[in-house]
Every structure is written in structure tokens, then in C-alpha cells.
Amino acid sequence: MKVLMFGWEFPPHISGGLGTACYGLTKALAQKDTEILFVVPKLFGGEDNSQIRILAANQVINDLSPKESKMISKNISFIQINSSMLPYIGQQDYYNIIHKQETIKQEGQKFEFQGGYSENLLEEVERYAFVAASIAKQNDFDIIHAHDWLCYKAGVIAKQISNKPLIVHVHATEFDRSGENINQDIYKVEKYGMDNADKIIAVSDFTRKIIINKYQQPLEKVTSIHNGVIATENNNTHQQNSLNKKIVSFIGRITFQKGPDYFIEAAEKVLKKDKSFLFVMAGKGDMLNKMVALVAKKRISKNFIFTGFLSQEEVNKLLSQSDMFVMPSVSEPFGIAPLEAMQNSVPTIISKQSGVSEVLKNTIKIDFWDTDSLANAIYAVGNYPTLSKCLSIQGKKEVVETTWEKAANKIVDLYKQLQK
Amino acid sequence: MKSICFYFQVHQPFRLRPYRFFDIGENHNYFDNIQNSWICKRVAEKCYLPTNKLILELINQHKGAFKVSYSISGTALEQFELYAPEVLESFQALADTGEVELLCETYSHSLASLASEKEFKKQVQLHKELIKKHFKQEPTIFRNTELIYSDKIGQMVKDLGFKAQLAEGAKHILAWRSPNYLYQHSEENGLLLLLKNFQLSDDIAFRFSQHDWNGFPLTCDKFVSWLDTEEAECINLFMDYETFGEHQWKETGIFEFLKHLPETVLSKSQFTFSKPSDLIANLKPKDKVLAPEAYSWADEERDLSAWLGNDLQDDAFEQIYELEDKVLSSQDEEIIRTWRHLQTSDNFYYMCTKFFNDGDVHKYFNHYDSPYEAYINYMNVLSDFRQRLSK
Numbered sequence: 154m155k156v157l158m159f160g161w162e163f164p165p166h167i168s169g170g171l172g173t174a175c176y177g178l179t180k181a182l183a184q185k186d187t188e189i190l191f192v193v194p195k196l197f198g199g200e201d202n203s204q205i206r207i208l209a210a211n212q213v214i215n216d217l218s219p220k221e222s223k224m225i226s227k228n229i230s231f232i233q234i235n236s237s238m239l240p241y242i243g244q245q246d247y248y249n250i251i252h253k254q255e256t257i258k259q260e261g262q263k264f265e266f267q268g269g270y271s272e273n274l275l276e277e278v279e280r281y282a283f284v285a286a287s288i289a290k291q292n293d294f295d296i297i298h299a300h301d302w303l304c305y306k307a308g309v310i311a312k313q314i315s316n317k318p319l320i321v322h323v324h325a326t327e328f329d330r331s332g333e334n335i336n337q338d339i340y341k342v343e344k345y346g347m348d349n350a351d352k353i354i355a356v357s358d359f360t361r362k363i364i365i366n367k368y369q370q371p372l373e374k375v376t377s378i379h380n381g382v383i384a385t386e387n388n389n390t391h392q393q394n395s396l397n398k399k400i401v402s403f404i405g406r407i408t409f410q411k412g413p414d415y416f417i418e419a420a421e422k423v424l425k426k427d428k429s430f431l432f433v434m435a436g437k438g439d440m441l442n443k444m445v446a447l448v449a450k451k452r453i454s455k456n457f458i459f460t461g462f463l464s465q466e467e468v469n470k471l472l473s474q475s476d477m478f479v480m481p482s483v484s485e486p487f488g489i490a491p492l493e494a495m496q497n498s499v500p501t502i503i504s505k506q507s508g509v510s511e512v513l514k515n516t517i518k519i520d521f522w523d524t525d526s527l528a529n530a531i532y533a534v535g536n537y538p539t540l541s542k543c544l545s546i547q548g549k550k551e552v553v554e555t556t557w558e559k560a561a562n563k564i565v566d567l568y569k570q571l572q573k
Numbered sequence: 574m575k576s577i578c579f580y581f582q583v584h585q586p587f588r589l590r591p592y593r594f595f596d597i598g599e600n601h602n603y604f605d606n607i608q609n610s611w612i613c614k615r616v617a618e619k620c621y622l623p624t625n626k627l628i629l630e631l632i633n634q635h636k637g638a639f640k641v642s643y644s645i646s647g648t649a650l651e652q653f654e655l656y657a658p659e660v661l662e663s664f665q666a667l668a669d670t671g672e673v674e675l676l677c678e679t680y681s682h683s684l685a686s687l688a689s690e691k692e693f694k695k696q697v698q699l700h701k702e703l704i705k706k707h708f709k710q711e712p713t714i715f716r717n718t719e720l721i722y723s724d725k726i727g728q729m730v731k732d733l734g735f736k737a738q739l740a741e742g743a744k745h746i747l748a749w750r751s752p753n754y755l756y757q758h759s760e761e762n763g764l765l766l767l768l769k770n771f772q773l774s775d776d777i778a779f780r781f782s783q784h785d786w787n788g789f790p791l792t793c794d795k796f797v798s799w800l801d802t803e804e805a806e807c808i809n810l811f812m813d814y815e816t817f818g819e820h821q822w823k824e825t826g827i828f829e830f831l832k833h834l835p836e837t838v839l840s841k842s843q844f845t846f847s848k849p850s851d852l853i854a855n856l857k858p859k860d861k862v863l864a865p866e867a868y869s870w871a872d873e874e875r876d877l878s879a880w881l882g883n884d885l886q887d888d889a890f891e892q893i894y895e896l897e898d899k900v901l902s903s904q905d906e907e908i909i910r911t912w913r914h915l916q917t918s919d920n921f922y923y924m925c926t927k928f929f930n931d932g933d934v935h936k937y938f939n940h941y942d943s944p945y946e947a948y949i950n951y952m953n954v955l956s957d958f959r960q961r962l963s964k
Contacts, residue, residue, distance in 0.1 A: 532594040533949040539888035
């Protein structure tokens, strides 16, 4: 089976969970008799191409006839994108990014791409779709598989050129990123991709429901396939910190989606009763300043630390000192962070409004808005050693079984269905 | 003589309310009165009242040929007094017929037999007095929580003056032997044992409405034809009373089945109905049973793993019994009573992590989303309780 896959990022050059997910997924698929051509806008060097072929869109020679070019341009620009939000950064940051609209320009026979999430993102999305036409013409494949809205247009164009079935893989929707105040243009691109797909993969039942209800997709078209986690050799032992306090960590972007305000509210409730906790909020995002102010207002800054952005190495260090990891996300299509904490033997507390809560058993699940329950769980993990020991040992055991192989099996089944 | 012996377990726990850490040291109300009352009334309406009515009719109809036995936990009896006195009255009416035998158990349906001989004996005593008070019967037969039995428990039960105990006819205990005979404790002249025929009992209790079971649908004729193929002196059909109308809904036809079973048995088979005390008066023990390890009637394993074995359960269990001396020396009735309610086995059942496999049955009885949640709640309560004790 040959698969033409469109992604936006690939390790090591990643800024969100999408690249990690694509890496784990393609690696597992490669073990299942699947030949993958993985397209990214641009290569940054260091990508692991041992098991899949990686193609950079900026290396593709455009060989469309003028007639084809015209047709494709028309198809691509059917949606006028006027303003937009980037998927993996917060609301305020978005508004700071200017939407420089340019028409698609061909420079020689190749297109330029910056990759990542630059100011020219929307332009690049369109250019990417344009190049997809040439890629579809030049390569032989059975299935097209496109990850998230950035790649949907490319997927649809490739389908129009090749007549091969298209799967769109939804790792997040605009509703996760922005709540109810969605960006209509991105919504339209998402819906366009889903409408034109033959099958839709959702990373959780949580996301599947959103796809069915908010994008009006038929039930039978949408399949939930949960992400896995890449096994790491991790023998981190818990390190006692010198502060002699129980460390409760929040690690992630400090944005609406991640529920940092609920974390602070719960912290206040715990500290009112028990001062032996230290709350750590690691990451940056558009709500950071607001959160700093909130902690000050609540007068809990003695027991609260903001670290700013942390490198992976620093995250690992924080995890090794953490007594628990909390993910109070308001809306989390999947949420790989708790799995990483569990790999580090750290007890976790996660919101029920997350895809990952559908697969995990050895964690404490709360509703993000129920800060009484969140505080109660934090207090308990900090005060009942048997509980924290169980969560740590059983959690680590469980996460080992949350493999990408399971996801790959289901995806291969879906490929086979579509080939018939 | 070939007998069928029915024994029904009646139990309701005092469920804990969501007890948050804010409450520790502030609030000493641990129990969810609203939920407990609601469940008690619901089960009364769906099961206890209609089934008691039916059993009473059957006893009257068969004039001494139909008999059953019950064990009603002390916590269930307390709840009937509080929330559904008509249930207690209907059980009393049954006891008054003379065809109903009441068995003795631990007052709070506890696992005390595994933790403290002193507390176990005390709870048995308390339950015995309660049965006497409500039903004017002096129980002579014992059944332990969830049919938990071991040689050691059998010895304690004998010391308490009981003649026989009910237990599971588990394969690992009986091996090639049939449960359909009277057995005996491993020691000479030991306690007599009535062992559950789990095949036939579970056909009614668990499989009655299972459409994918090859015995479905279960009719009285079919069941009686199965009885007749058994080599037996006594077939012990032991089950939760809530089977009738609660686990198996009325719509499954379970009441119709129960209604016609006695007449079918009496007219179409060689079996008659006996109470446990009739059996031990008429039968000779066939063999001795060796049970060095405690076992129960639960799940495939028939072991204790529904209540004990994972760290959460063992920790909570150890902590509640650690308090024994302090609790008793407090001589505070309210403290002692609360401590006993906290011993109820259901509390540990909620912390079972086996539900990954045995999910269906466990989930049904569990109002917590996860064993972790159950443990947290229990430990919060225990934290407050401990504080009260040390004052």
C-alpha cells in the first residue's frame, strides 16, 4: 500500500504535538507493509527518514500546464482568507501576526517555503496546496492522508488530480483552539477538507463528536483512532527538590485551551488548607501575563512559580522533581503531555474534556471547571503516599501499552476499506 | 431425601458522600443520606417488596413445602428502619410463617474475619442480637460476608456456637467432588458446611436474561430438568436477593420464573425445599473440606481480590483496623458505630482495579468513576475520623 501523506512538521523541528504524532504514526505504519511518502513544506535537517520517504514541497518542480495551473488556482482560492489564527499559539499572538495577502507566485520552477508557523502561514498553506498538484502528478500512490487543516487543501487538490481516496486526520479543530469564538476562515477550510474527504480520522471520541456536531459530518464517515506514545528509555527516578515542598506541575501553552486559570483556582483552594505544596506553571502563551496577575491577586505567589518556556531537557528535569502533573484542559483533542509525565512515573490528574482521558485508566479524571474536585485530587495525591505510588507505577505500566502500533493497525484497516 | 436450599443475601451499605479535603476537621457527616435513602427505596420498590410479597404467597400456597433462608446485613436492617420500614415489616411477616430461616453474619457486612478476631466476634454478636430483636429467631447457621471462608474462619464460627456455615462450592476447594452434599470443616467434629452450587445458582442470578447464553430463555421446566440430572442430596442455590427485580428486571420474567418454580419442582422432580437447619439435621457430612486460604463467591477467581489485594485496598483496610483499640477505648457510641460502617466491604470493593476485565458486574455496584476516586474519598473521611479520635 502506497500512501501520500501531507503533514506540516516533522521532528526534530516541531512546535506542537502534530509533528510528534506524525512521527510516531508513520514509524508504526512503516512496519505494516505501508510505503509512505511524507510531504512537508520544507526540510530543516535532522529528520529521520530511515523508514519513510520525506519530500519537501520546496524541492518539487512544478510541471503543471497553464490550464491546470489556472484550474488549481481557482480551486485553492475559493476561500478568501482575510485574517487568521495560527493553530499552535495563543489568541493574542495571532492578532499580532499580519496577514500579508499575496497571490500565488511562482519563482522559477519551485516554490519557496519557510515552514513552521511564520507570518506567511496562510499564504504558505495555499502554496502548499498548489504544489500538491504536481506531487500528485509525479508520484504513484493508493491513498492520500492529510493531517490537520493546514494540509486539507493540499489533500483535496491531490485527490482532484489523482482520483484517489482522501483521508483527513483531525488532530485539533478550530473549536479546541478558540472555544466558541472561532475563526470562520479556518473553520471553512476545515469543513472543506472534511466535506471532500472519503474518511475522517478523529484522534478521540471527544473530537469525533465535535466533527459530527459542528462540521455536520455523517457518523459513519468519522472514525476515532487514539494516538499512541513513542516508547522512551526512561529510568528517571524521582528527585527530591531542595524546597521540601510537593511540586504540582502544569506544563503546556498558557492559553485558553489549556485551562491555566482553573489550575490557579485549584492551587488557591489547596493552599488555603495545606501550605506544603508548590505549584509550577511552565510554558508561555497569550494568557501568561493574566495568570501572573491572577496569582498575585490571590496572594499565593509564595507557593507559585512561573518558569517561562522550557526546553525538552528542562521539562524532563521538572518532571523528575514533580510530585504530580496536572492537565486541566478546557478542550483537548488528544493531549500527549500526560503520557509523557506517566513515562516519567509522575502521577497525573487530567480533565475529562480530553481525548487522552478516554484511553487512560491510571490517572485521576476531573471536569476542568470543577476546581473543588481538582483541588481535592491534588491534595490527595500529595498526602496519600499509597495513591501516588499506585498512580506512578500503574501509570507507567499502562503508558507502555499505549502504542502507536494499535493506532497503525486501525489506520491500515481504514486504508483497506477505502481501496475496495 | 433430595433438597433444594434457597439462601438470599440482603445487603445495603452506608455509602459515603463526596467528602472533600476541605471537610477534614470541619465536617463529620460522612454518609450520603440522600443517596442511601434513594437507593434503599428504589430497591425496596423494585425488589424487596414485590419479592417478599411473592415469597409469602408461595409459602402460603404450598403449605409448608416451600421454604427459604435469608441473611440480612445489619446495615441493611438499619436502612430499612430509617428509609423503608414496610420492608422490615414484610420480612417480619415472612419470618412469622415459620418457613423462613434467618442466618447470622457480621453486623456491617465487614471483612473483620480477615483482620481482627475480636471485632469479628463482636460484630457477629451484634448481628445475632439484632436478628433476635426484629425476628424473634436465634440464628444457628452462619454466613460470612461474600461467603468468605477458610479453615481459620470456620474455627472462629464454631467457637461462637454455630452449627454450620455457608460457603462457595468453588472448584479449587472441591476438586472432583460435588457441592450437592453436606460437608465439614477440616477438623474432626468441625463446623458443617453448606456449599453453593454456583452453576445452577448463577444460571438464575447472572445468566437468566443473557440472550447469548445457550440456556436462554430459562424456564422452570428447563431448570427442573437440569436439577434432575444432578447427583445430589442438597442443591444449594445461594444468591443476592436483589437478583429479583433489581439485577434481573421485572421485564426479564424473573418474577414469573420464581412464582412457578416451587410448583414445578414439587410436581415434576424428586426435590423438596429445605432450610439450612433442616439440612444439617437430616444429612450426614460427606467429606471434610480443606481451606487454608480464605476464598469467596466473587468473580471467576473466587478469591478476595474484589476487596483486597491492590495497594489502595490493602492500605485502606490496614488503616481502618489499626484504629480498633483507639475506637473501642473511646467508648463513644457514635465513633464506634461510624467505625463499623466504614468497615463495610463495599468500601473496598469500590477500590478494586480489576474492573478492567470484570467490568460489568463491578461497575453496576459502584457509584465512583474510578477506584482512585473511591480511595481518595475514603482516605479523606479516615483523615477526619483519625483527627476526631486523637482529640
